[in-house]
Amino acid sequence: MLARRYAGDVLGEARAYADHAGRASLEADDVHLAIRAKSAFSPGPPRREVIFDLARSRNTIPLHKAAAPPGWIPLPSLEDTIVSPNYLVVRPVMLSVDQVEETEDDDEGSDPNSNTEQEHNGSTSNKQTQINAMAAAAVRQRR
Incomplete structure (x- = not known):
């Protein structure tokens, strides 16, 4: 979801640059400029190691054991x-x-303006x- 939003933002900026230049289609230079502009004003996506650390810490919390009848798929509450x-x-x-x-x-x-306790x-x-x-x-x- 984060990657999709990032790509959408970059392509939207690139589209604005192409429109400003009077072109109907995008060029690679428009996309490169949009990526540079995006990275200048935002920190960008988190590093891969950070995401792995977050996932590892979240996965240490065990899921509840769901009791399901035989043949059923156990689902969490x-x-x-x-x-x-x-x-x-x-x-x-x-x-x-x-x-x-x-x-x-x-x-x-x-009185509609009265403030009562x-x-x-x-x-x-x-x-x-x-x-x-x-x-x-x-x-x-x-x-």
Whole structure:
């Protein structure tokens, strides 16, 4: 992935040099100039020894033994894979029309610029109020 990105950056620079020169195709000089410019402003890819050292240190950590039934391929647990979810999905709360109208009445009398202690604490009721306000705005937009 690193090599692909590096090659893409170099070829993009070379393309810009060819366009500046008024040519439709790339030449070897464009690529050489792009490589020199890229190496002047960036350290370049890590040395091979550095990558081997990183791989060796990472490979010293043993994988968990996965228990699989006979004939099955043992797979690591989801916590040990890249595809494990690292987020939480919050489903929107659907309000009835009466609840939305109550929320609209509550919002009309409040000062939107007031900073209360409850807002700073991030309490659950404040979050629910924000969700209700967003739902009320969505209902108003539908009308």
